[in-house]
Structures are given as C-alpha cells and as structure tokens.
Amino acid sequence: MRRLILTALVSLFALNAAQSTAAAASSTQTVIFVRHGEKPEAGLGQLSCRGLNRSLKLPAVIAKQFGKPSAIFAPNPSEEKDDKGETYAYVRPLATVEPTAIALGLPVDTRFGFEDIDKLEEALEAPAYRNATVLVGWEHKQIVKLVRNIVKENGGDKHDVPKWSGDDFDSIYVLRITRDGEKTDVQFERRNQGLNHLPETCPL
Known part of the structure; x- marks a missing residue:
C-alpha cells in the first residue's frame, strides 16, 4: 500500500512539474505600433x-486599450531624414511617444x-519581451515592412497586413505572438486611437 501511495505521489509531482514547465514555456508578446502624429506643411522633422x-492624448489611449507597456521604442532622433525636400533631425516619432x-x-x-x-x-x-507588451512609435511605411516581416517569419500571411495610408495618423497595428515550445502563432489586428479632429492650435 505504501509503495502504491508513493508511486501515486511521484506521478502527481511529475505531472505538476511537466505542467509547470509547459506553462513556463508558453508566452504571449503584444507589440503595439503607432505612427508619429500629424506633421507641419514644411515637414521640419x-x-x-x-x-x-495627439501625442498628449495618446497616453490615455494606450493605457486604456493595452495597460502599461514594459518598453517603448522610437527611432534615433539624431538621424536625419529627408522631409519636404530638406533634411532634418527626425524627431517626430519620439515626440509622439514621449508624453506616453x-x-x-x-x-x-x-x-x-x-x-534599421x-x-x-x-x-x-529579446527574452525580456517574450511575455510583455511593447509600444513602438515609428514611420508608417517602415512599420508596415516590419510588421509584415514579423508575421511572415512567425508563420502568418504577410498579406493580412494592409498598407498604411499617407493621411492616416490614427491607426494602431497590433501583433500578438504566442510561443509554446517550438510552436509559434501570430495574430494581427488593426485598431484606432480615436484621436482624429483634434484642434490645430497648440496648447498654451
């Protein structure tokens, strides 16, 4: 009888350990992509x-829809970009996510x-983001390229990711990447900030 009980306990512990290992191996990463906010006629970066x-309203949108992210990325603002025929430091994406x-x-x-x-x-x-929410503020054409790459590399159909219209500053592209051992599943979703038609005058 003791041997039976001992065997049952060992089996139970082994099952729990296996389930814990499986749970630990499974993770879901959420990556939120937003385009920079509206730009002036002259560009200026x-x-x-x-x-x-828009940038000042964005923190509440992100917090409400996704909670607090673990990390935020934006392009290096010192890297210059052609903007309306002139070259400027590209600060627009960073300025958009900085209030958040x-x-x-x-x-x-x-x-x-x-x-890049x-x-x-x-x-x-990176392993630190495997089970985290990450916010990325970037240039819209580069966002589409990156999201399509990630979808394709994780077994999805890159054609599920639509082009980003040049006059669209309100979309949010969301990727959810679930990794379970060697199995990976990726889901794409397009959302909106709901921040169109904000005033054209700066806050005082």
Missing part, C-alpha cells in the same frame, strides 16, 4: 500642433535609426 495634441513614456514612467529606447527595422526586430525578440 517635427510635429504640427495637431500632432502635438513620461506619463507611465518609462524610458524610450532610441538606439536604432528609422530604417532589422535591428529593431532583433531587439523585440
């Missing part, structure tokens, strides 16, 4: 007043230039 108003970083008490990772999406993708694959 900057936000317009409407874009600034301030409101939520987070740093912004700006290690990569706006075209391969390096950004590699950073997003």
Whole structure:
C-alpha cells in the first residue's frame, strides 16, 4: 500500500512539474505600433500642433486599450531624414511617444535609426519581451515592412497586413505572438486611437 501511495505521489509531482514547465514555456508578446502624429506643411522633422495634441492624448489611449507597456521604442532622433525636400533631425516619432513614456514612467529606447527595422526586430525578440507588451512609435511605411516581416517569419500571411495610408495618423497595428515550445502563432489586428479632429492650435 505504501509503495502504491508513493508511486501515486511521484506521478502527481511529475505531472505538476511537466505542467509547470509547459506553462513556463508558453508566452504571449503584444507589440503595439503607432505612427508619429500629424506633421507641419514644411515637414521640419517635427510635429504640427495637431500632432502635438495627439501625442498628449495618446497616453490615455494606450493605457486604456493595452495597460502599461514594459518598453517603448522610437527611432534615433539624431538621424536625419529627408522631409519636404530638406533634411532634418527626425524627431517626430519620439515626440509622439514621449508624453506616453513620461506619463507611465518609462524610458524610450532610441538606439536604432528609422530604417534599421532589422535591428529593431532583433531587439523585440529579446527574452525580456517574450511575455510583455511593447509600444513602438515609428514611420508608417517602415512599420508596415516590419510588421509584415514579423508575421511572415512567425508563420502568418504577410498579406493580412494592409498598407498604411499617407493621411492616416490614427491607426494602431497590433501583433500578438504566442510561443509554446517550438510552436509559434501570430495574430494581427488593426485598431484606432480615436484621436482624429483634434484642434490645430497648440496648447498654451
């Protein structure tokens, strides 16, 4: 009888250990992509007043829809970009997510230039983010390239990711990547901030 009880206990512990290991191996990463806010007619690498108003409203949108992210990424603002025929430091994406970083008490990772999406993708694959929510503020065409790459590399259909219209500053592209051992599943979703039609005048 003792042997039977001991055997049953060993089996139960082994089952619990296996289930715990399986649970630990399974993770879901949520990556939120937002485009920079509206820009002025002259470009300047900057936000317009409407874009600034969007950036100030964005923290509440992110917190309500996704909770507090674990990390925030934006392009290196010192890297220059052609903007309306002139070259400027590209600060627009960072300016868009900076109020969110301030409101939520987070740093912004700006290690990569706006075209260095391969390096950004590699950073997003870090173990620290495997079970986390990450916010990325970037240039819209580069967002589409990156999201399609991630979807394809994780077994999804990159054609599920639509083009991002040039006059659309309100969309949110969301990726949920579930990893369970060697199995990976990726889900794409398009949401909205609901922040169109904000004032064109800057807050005083």
